[in-house]
Amino acid sequence: MSTTPSIPASVVPGGESAFSRDEYAERVRRARLNLQQAGIDVMVVTGPENIFYLTGQQTPGYYTFQALVLPVEGDPVFVIRQLEYFNFISNTFISDAAIYTDGDEPVGFLVDVIQRKGWAGKRIAIDKRGWFLPIAVYEALQGKLGTIHDGAGLVEKLRAVKSPAEIAKLEKAASYTDAGLRAGQAAVKVGASENDFVAAMLQAAVAAGSEYFGMEPLVSCGPRSGIPHGTWRRRKIAQGEPAFLEMAASHDRYHAALMRSAWIGQPPQAAIDMEKVCQDALQAALDALKPGEPCEASHNACQAVIDRAGYTDAFKKRTGYSVGISFAPDWGEGSILSLYKGVTTPLQPGMAFHIPPALRIYGEFTVGVSETVVITETGYRVLGTVPREMLIL
Template sequence: MNASFVKQGQEAAFSKEELASRVEAARRSLSAKNIDVMIVTGPENIFYLTGQQTPGYYTFQALVLPVEGEPRFVVRRLESQNCIANTYLENLEVYDDGIDPLDLLVGVVAKTGGANQRVAIDKRGWFLPITAFEKLQEKLGVLADGAGIVESLRAVKSPSEVEKISRAASYVDAGMAAGLAAIREGASENDLVAAMMESAIRAGSEYVGMEPLVSSGRRTGVPHGTWKRRKIQGGEPVFLEMAACHDRYHAVLMRSAWMGQPNDVARRMMDACLEGLDAALATLKPGNTCEQVHQAVQAVIDKAGYTENYRKRSGYSVGISFAPDWGEWQVASLYDGIKRELVPGMVFHIPPALRIYGDFTVGVSETVVVTENGNRVLGKTARDLAIY
């Protein structure tokens, strides 16, 4: 397609004004930390600030965000038209294959401010190789740690962001309904995943940050195991967890099923998970902390006698995601020691799950937004253990 047909912002997920307000908020945070310019490399943070989204983030890209002056985006030439379509950025620094983008980035940063400017970079980013960081530090001097600056802004979603997550939740409901309907003796794990992904995509989902987690039988007792052609047998557990996406915003859902009657331990564990989720929802409200939500779940698990089976956080922020994850692990978690206060607009996936390792897993989850008066569950799928 001729480049002249690509219009600035033609596929932008947000208005120019909303993106500009995010940039200004980030600049205020930089100024408060005495940072003159920040190099942003994480695809989630780049998307939040600019709207740029592409599956081609495996090649180097970086947003140079100064406290004063216009942002500049270092991008591979093949992605430049994508960037024009998705953003309102006017200053693209394009590099060709065979050119070291770090040399270009160093020059852009040098042009952005004075010789004594303080430069920060998001050091926790997944897509900042050690060699790249070392080269940048060699060329630019000591780099301040900008990790958490943009993430802290992402924690509280705007109404338009919540709407996108709500739409993603409707896609998850469609996918999960199809997966549960596909369960039968002799069906394969692949059959379930095919039904889940097809239905979610037909409902509206785009590509997601992580594949569904679907397993059956004793395979369910291995955390984060996923489909592997196995056929479901009578008397076995089935575990399903999936995400769906709208404009890079994700919602997630976990459900459990059993072919025939589950054993007593599985029933008690499932009851504890359901009660734990209820406890989380009762505690997830403005003024409480992330830690308190986890402790409410943990108290239920401890009372049921399954402390050793629950060595994990009780939830995590969801919103913008690119592979390899569907959650916002850098933004917020519901766990001990995390005293961040809950405020309206925060969105969490809360997945209480219990397992006998190597035997079975049961669990249930919801994607939930904090509201002025409490919270709102975004999904509509029944929570009980599905019996077949």
């Protein structure tokens, strides 16, 4: 284990934290209640989103091992790479860091920390649902500590309902996304390339205040726009062609997303019809967002509009997904909560969703429209301000 370095006066503990010490303390308190109810003594938190939620630690270096070791009783310990230490100090209010060097084996290092703290004989869980827990790491922990229990969802269920401070960050992110989308729309001109659209979107969103994004913008034009999740590849748009623009921007790792469509010249009737159905489906999905209603109610309302219009085969996905804290490779929290059939979790004030109904003729075009919304005491509130109508140039 590396010796804890002395902290320069210019590095203030918690000086760059996204939230107050009290906000984190309340989150940790609630997380510990969940651990107790699940019969867990110690939680090893590895997902960067869950780590950020509980501590404020954020770094693009989550590709190296990091873990918050959270006991039900006693102080937590943060296991962190030496290079990340001062960033950790700036972002968090945690006093106990176990620092490993690039010459250490991180899993063995973590086990040593657990053993030194006297936790080896306890019921230990890990958040197995995240992107960044390799099977080899999980198996190595089991081999050294015995049974490792499943802690998936214990922190995520807390993240589903945002505090007022979190909603304020979503509002900021939405304003950056608005700036990016408007700039992208303004860049759609004959002869401009997909790269031109994205360059305008990124410049405007970052200039407005955005940090790095959880996922790249989804932007394409012409026939390429008819492929789901297409990304920009230098293609230039011509007269009579569509452009598809979708992005999310970030404020303190909180993301708000937005999707809009554009067309140079008169769109074909099929695109006009599909766009109207998307608009109507979005509004139906929004109107079904009421506290106490199940998540699937919004999806069912959206799907009903699409089915009545005869586009069932073109819409085989969830209507929306939770948004909040995100690190690459995603801008959403879809693993926490989805608006989809069979999801009966009741909606609560403070939940936030991106709702992006889209329809396409594969290999020809996609049209769609979306909003990021927060559930309120009486329904929902839209965070964006960009007009929903297809931009026809």
